[in-house]
Amino acid sequence: MKNYDKYRIGYFAPPVNDYDWVKKDHIEKAPRWCSVDLRDGNQALIVPMNLEQKLEFFTYLCEIGFKEIEVGFPAASDTEFEFLRTLIEQDMIPDDVTVQVLTQSRRHIIEKTFESLIGAKHAVVHLYNSTSFAQRQQVFRKDKEEIIKIATDGAELMNEIAARYTDTDFEFEYSPESFTGTEPEFALEICNAVIDIWKPTPEHKVIINLPATVEMSMPHVFANQVEYMSKNLHSRDSVVLSLHPHNDRGTGVADAELGLLAGGDRIEGTLFGNGERTGNVDIVTLAMNMFTHGVDPGLDFSDMPRAVEMFEKFTDMTVDPRRPYCGSLVFAAFSGSHQDAIAKGMKWRAETDPSRWTVPYLPIDPHDVGRQYDGDVIRINSQSGKGGVAYIINRDHGFDIPKAMRAEVGYMMKGISDHTHEELSSDEIFDIFSREYVNFFSPLDITDATFSYFSSTKEEGENTVAVRMRVVIDGEVYNIDAEGNGRLDAVANGLKKTPYNFDYRFITYTEHAISTDSSSKAAAYICIADKDGHEYWGVGTQYDITLAAVNALVSALNRMNKKEHMVK
Numbered sequence: 001m002k003n004y005d006k007y008r009i010g011y012f013a014p015p016v017n018d019y020d021w022v023k024k025d026h027i028e029k030a031p032r033w034c035s036v037d038l039r040d041g042n043q044a045l046i047v048p049m050n051l052e053q054k055l056e057f058f059t060y061l062c063e064i065g066f067k068e069i070e071v072g073f074p075a076a077s078d079t080e081f082e083f084l085r086t087l088i089e090q091d092m093i094p095d096d097v098t099v100q101v102l103t104q105s106r107r108h109i110i111e112k113t114f115e116s117l118i119g120a121k122h123a124v125v126h127l128y129n130s131t132s133f134a135q136r137q138q139v140f141r142k143d144k145e146e147i148i149k150i151a152t153d154g155a156e157l158m159n160e161i162a163a164r165y166t167d168t169d170f171e172f173e174y175s176p177e178s179f180t181g182t183e184p185e186f187a188l189e190i191c192n193a194v195i196d197i198w199k200p201t202p203e204h205k206v207i208i209n210l211p212a213t214v215e216m217s218m219p220h221v222f223a224n225q226v227e228y229m230s231k232n233l234h235s236r237d238s239v240v241l242s243l244h245p246h247n248d249r250g251t252g253v254a255d256a257e258l259g260l261l262a263g264g265d266r267i268e269g270t271l272f273g274n275g276e277r278t279g280n281v282d283i284v285t286l287a288m289n290m291f292t293h294g295v296d297p298g299l300d301f302s303d304m305p306r307a308v309e310m311f312e313k314f315t316d317m318t319v320d321p322r323r324p325y326c327g328s329l330v331f332a333a334f335s336g337s338h339q340d341a342i343a344k345g346m347k348w349r350a351e352t353d354p355s356r357w358t359v360p361y362l363p364i365d366p367h368d369v370g371r372q373y374d375g376d377v378i379r380i381n382s383q384s385g386k387g388g389v390a391y392i393i394n395r396d397h398g399f400d401i402p403k404a405m406r407a408e409v410g411y412m413m414k415g416i417s418d419h420t421h422e423e424l425s426s427d428e429i430f431d432i433f434s435r436e437y438v439n440f441f442s443p444l445d446i447t448d449a450t451f452s453y454f455s456s457t458k459e460e461g462e463n464t465v466a467v468r469m470r471v472v473i474d475g476e477v478y479n480i481d482a483e484g485n486g487r488l489d490a491v492a493n494g495l496k497k498t499p500y501n502f503d504y505r506f507i508t509y510t511e512h513a514i515s516t517d518s519s520s521k522a523a524a525y526i527c528i529a530d531k532d533g534h535e536y537w538g539v540g541t542q543y544d545i546t547l548a549a550v551n552a553l554v555s556a557l558n559r560m561n562k563k564e565h566m567v568k
């Protein structure tokens with residue numbers, strides 16, 4: 001690809017290279033979460049949300065469990081200002097939720113921001129200015145001292161104004177915006193200068209937020225930068241170290257996770273990663289990643305379809321079908337070997353320890369996020385196998401197809417899907433199965449069969465079963481009496497009394513009650529072979545198991561006839 005030499009690495013490695021975060025292999029507890037959907041997410045929308053939408057979204061974020069919500073940039077527009085005023089004046093902010101607002105480090109903007117907060121019980125005021133090499137050079141055209149002064153002037157002004165609004169419990173936050181393009185030593189210097197002005201205590205901490213404003217490096221470099229800051233910030237025990245990853249390289253979640261290992265205490269992000277350009281870090285994925293490691297994320301995504309619905313409604317954007325934990329296809333297994341393993345894993349779980357989730361190929365139980373096994377997990381197309389087809393027919397329709405029959409049914413279904421180039425639904429699969437195998441009564445039909453038993457209950461005893469049956473073949477009726485050493489043998493002997501030559505060999509038989517049918521029918525499966533050794537399965541159902549077996553035999557014989565092996 002041309003023009004690659006136009007680009008250079010734009011980040012700066014910290015001065016040390018021995019890091020503790022690499023020694024950790026998992027996140028032990030959930031961070032403090034801060035939703036920035038209503039600010040960073042909103043500022044990136046084609047049409048930012050209106051007041052009503054923001055109010056509804058705010059209520060939903062509280063429902064999910066967010067305790068910190070950056071509600072906007074009140075100095076940006078009337079809508080932003082009005083939104084905050086409405087939340088405060090209509091007492092819509094739950095006591096355990098803190099609203100956060102963003103401000104540039106400019107006097108009139110800071111003043112307007114504080115004005116918007118009058119009457120709030122507690123609030124985070126979030127001050128930022130750009131610190132990166134590129135922004136200092138091109139946007140602000142200021143040296144490091146002048147950039148530090150922007151931050152410290154704003155920090156001092158916040159101290160001064162906050163002292164006038166004593167009814168509100170303020171928490172201050174500072175972001176060296178464009179941190180990832182900033183020399184770490186300089187980011188540290190500016191953050192420490194702000195901390196020294198705010199003079200936090202362990203009881204009244206400040207938030208230092210490290211944004212990957214533009215994600216520029218591999219995640220481990222970001223983690224190194226975070227750890228360097230965490231280990232060198234002034235009054236570390238009085239600082240909440242917050243991270244605000246974006247996703248320009250597609251690794252925002254990795255930045256956040258490694259950043260937490262490296263000392264981050266708090267995450268700013270959005271639902272499904274909405275936000276500037278490629279978005280903010282996706283809090284849903286992050287939270288669910290913790291969940292799958294047995295850590296309570298402190299946010300409730302147990303109704304994920306609703307989360308998707310709300311998100312799409314507020315942002316007018318769509319959630320990708322492959323998006324982790326929430327996309328429409330993330331639980332779907334079309335391929336045969338995956339289906340086989342999932343079906344066996346589900347069975348194992350049911351038989352061993354249903355309280356644990358270890359099913360192969362499914363990192364979480366779909367039920368935990370409000371999804372279903374039916375329709376969501378095992379789905380049939382030309383890549384599917386016998387296990388998946390048998391699983392669906394059993395799960396949804398109660399037919400436990402014998403192992404020896406599964407390959408034939410599986411290949412039939414995948415062949416149909418291959419030709420139509422379409423997925424087969426559970427109902428379509430059952431329809432094909434029923435049409436092909438079950439109670440197949442033409443041209444042969446046995447419309448009545450009454451059995452009398454003269455049998456010993458002992459294995460070695462003599463069994464005689466007599467049958468009186470009405471046989472219809474191609475419209476001709478035959479009333480027949482016959483005997484045999486079992487019911488199927490009696491029926492087979494009876495069929496020999498018709499003018500037709502039923503030339504077949506019995507291979508196998510199984511039966512069971514149909515588990516999902518409330519009318520408690522039975523299903524019987526019979527396999528016969530013709531004189532050339534070709535095998536034919538037939539399935540019969542009836543309330544009476546004996547008659548189900550007769551129906552299975554009739555179905556198998558008719559399927560054999562279909563292949564022109566039943567000759568007169």
Ligand SMILES: CC(=O)SCCNC(=O)CCNC(=O)[C@H](O)C(C)(C)COP(=O)(O)OP(=O)(O)OC[C@H]1O[C@@H](n2cnc3c(N)ncnc32)[C@H](O)[C@@H]1OP(=O)(O)O
Nearest residue numbers: 043073075076077104105106128129130139140150177213
């Ligand atoms: C990475 C982020 O997401 S940061 C947040 C970004 N979000 C937004 O910008 C959304 C809301 N913003 C707005 O509505 C507007 O930008 C406002 C109302 C805040 C300010 O509007 P305006 O004053 O008209 O203009 P604008 O934002 O372009 O201001 C640029 C000026 O502010 C300066 N500036 C920009 N950011 C900051 C900052 N954080 N602190 C101090 N000065 C800043 C610029 O250097 C420039 O100065 P100049 O006029 O001397 O050249």
Ligand SMILES: CC(C)C(=O)C(=O)O
Nearest residue numbers: 128175177178211213
């Ligand atoms: C204001 C800051 C935190 C920001 O949104 C960013 O840098 O992405």
